[in-house]
Amino acid sequence: MSELDARSLPADLVLRARQVVTPEGIRPAAVHVRDGMIVAVTDGVPRGTDVVDLDDRLVLLPGLVDSHVHVNEPGRTRWEGFFTATRAAAAGGITTIVDMPLNCIPPTVDVAALQAKRDAAEGKLHVDVAVWGGAVPGNAAELAALHDAGVRGFKAFLCDSGVPEYGCVHPTDVSPLLQRIADLGSTLIVHAEDPDVCADAAASLDLRNPRSYNTWLDSRPPEAEVAAVRALVAAVRETGGRVHVLHLSAAEAGEVIGDARAEGLPITVETCPHYLTLHAGDIPDGATAFKCAPPIRDRANADRLWDLLADGVIDAIVSDHSPCPPEDKAPDTGDFLAAWGGIASLQIGLPLVWTAAKERGHDITDVVRWMGEGPARIAGLTDRGRIAPGARADLVVVDPDVEWTIAGAALEHRHPVTPYQGRTVVGAVDTTWLAGTPIVENGRPVGPPRGRMR
Missing domain, CATH: 3.20.20.140 (Metal-dependent hydrolases)
Incomplete structure (x- = not known):
């Protein structure tokens, strides 16, 4: 996406990661969120955009x-x-x-x-x-x-x-x-x-x-x-x-x-x-x-x-x-x-x-x-269930390699x-967003209940 195109899609939240699971596979990408929806998935972002950058070891899932x-x-x-x-x-x-x-x-x-x-x-x-x-x-x-x-x-x-x-x-x-x-x-x-x-x-x-x-x-x-x-x-x-x-x-x-x-x-x-x-x-x-x-x-x-x-x-x-x-x-x-x-x-x-x-x-x-x-x-x-424009901004950050015991x-x-x-298992949830709002941080639920009956 060009800088002009990106500016035409102002976002409430932009998440950027080296490992984003998209319908086309895993790739580096920036996920743009507005009003609880994914509005764009881009290769880059324009200068001056506020971005949440994820650690390279982490994977962004839907x-x-x-x-x-x-x-x-x-x-x-x-x-x-x-x-x-x-x-x-x-x-x-x-x-x-x-x-x-x-x-x-x-x-x-x-x-x-x-x-x-x-x-x-x-x-x-x-x-x-x-x-x-x-x-x-x-x-x-x-x-x-x-x-x-x-x-x-x-x-x-x-x-x-x-x-x-x-x-x-x-x-x-x-x-x-x-x-x-x-x-x-x-x-x-x-x-x-x-x-x-x-x-x-x-x-x-x-x-x-x-x-x-x-x-x-x-x-x-x-x-x-x-x-x-x-x-x-x-x-x-x-x-x-x-x-x-x-x-x-x-x-x-x-x-x-x-x-x-x-x-x-x-x-x-x-x-x-x-x-x-x-x-x-x-x-x-x-x-x-x-x-x-x-x-x-x-x-x-x-x-x-x-x-x-x-x-x-x-x-x-x-x-x-x-x-x-x-x-x-x-x-x-x-x-x-x-x-x-x-x-x-x-x-x-x-x-x-x-x-x-x-x-x-x-x-x-x-x-x-x-x-x-x-x-x-x-x-x-x-x-829902995918990271793509038009999908809900329900997103999960996972550390795929961390080992822990249930x-x-x-x-x-x-x-x-x-x-x-x-x-003993591997893989742990770090952060969860529901419609672009964090509901889990550092693996623990945060904030009041924000879900809805569909």
């Missing part, structure tokens, strides 16, 4: 997007809440989250519940928050109004959700539901485990050692994901509706999705840091902090998930942040079948993924694609339970 977060407010705010969840997101370089419609009470299955959630969030948001709506038996008449009220899509469970107020949709009933959602121009997002396969597995369990992780693992076999995904592919083929598969655990199910994509079917899929960086064989007896659904599988499966990421089959990496009070993890008994299933990793997803990705030869642009661009695209948030008590989410306690 704010990340986490499209799978259980905030749990209202109703189960003792598990988590908007204030603590969004502080954790900001500290982790995430500037937009999309909240799931369950674990809160009431679940977001009608407009009144959506308004209750928006009221509960007032004044508490450190980052921006969008919302998924729920698709449950009995709320078909509510879907259009929820869509008009701004939900990003609709979530269905194909198996028991784990909470009594959120019913599930059997795989045989998916096609008519998908058709209704397609008619709205929206997306069906799905917890894809087949209930009949899970029931058969549970009936044959050896229950003599519920402290063994294998007891939990055997109750949710890969075949449950494969069967559910096959049902979803058939529904997409029948209706043409868009489906997004949540938290892929079983790589075999991902390969089914890859084949469907090769057909041109509109189906996308995400996975989570725990499926990529934790392995079933390493989980000790009674270590219920590792319980989630679908379960963490073996190392060979994780390797196949990384291959699916590299091949572009998996679109996004998200947290599935699903915290609970420590006592709900059954710490006294270590009973995997009794413990709540969910992992809290909202703040630490970036270093977990970057550490593992770097070891596998990926660069930081891959991580941004998986944790910024991909989730934003899935949720239809077209103005301690649950130092994290910002409500409860310190984490399966990553004591794990």
Whole structure:
């Protein structure tokens, strides 16, 4: 950009770095921000321009997007809440989250519940928050109004959700539901485990050692994901509706999705840091902090998930942040079948993924694609997840090489339970800007909540 052009774009903030992650790759650049938006990305700046210069070791990323977060407010705010969840997101370089419609009470299955959630969030948001709506038996008449009220899509469970107020949709009933959602121009997002396969597995369990992780693992076999995904592919083929598969655990199910994509079917899929960086064989007896659904599988499966990421089959990496009070993890008994299933990793997803990705030869642009661009695209948030003119000035400065050790008590989410306690990672967030305003400095959240409901 010439000096004359730059002067025609007066900026509130200009950030200059040797390593800026743009859609075209990493390059030296100056990012010009005005009124909370990126107005230009230039090679240089005119003389006299006030510039914030970043240290050469630091990398400037777009704010990340986490499209799978259980905030749990209202109703189960003792598990988590908007204030603590969004502080954790900001500290982790995430500037937009999309909240799931369950674990809160009431679940977001009608407009009144959506308004209750928006009221509960007032004044508490450190980052921006969008919302998924729920698709449950009995709320078909509510879907259009929820869509008009701004939900990003609709979530269905194909198996028991784990909470009594959120019913599930059997795989045989998916096609008519998908058709209704397609008619709205929206997306069906799905917890894809087949209930009949899970029931058969549970009936044959050896229950003599519920402290063994294998007891939990055997109750949710890969075949449950494969069967559910096959049902979803058939529904997409029948209706043409868009489906997004949540938290892929079983790589075999991902390969089914890859084949469907090769057909041109509109189906996308995400996975989570725990499926990529934790392995079933390493989980000790009674270590219920590792319980989630679908379960963490073996190392060979994780390797196949990384291959699916590299091949572009998996679109996004998200947290599935699903915290609970420590006592709900059954710490006294270590009973995997009794413990709540969910992992809290909202703040630490970036270093977990970057550490593992770097070891596998990926660069930081891959991580941004998986944790910024991909989730934003899935949720239809077209103005974020990238550093480019016209995008929101949600920006993150990362030291990609600093090494540190995860301690649950130092994290910002409500409860310190984490399966990553004591794990050494590389990469740390230094500064986060939300719409051009700093909300994290020196790795710590600063200032009042500045986020908005989208």
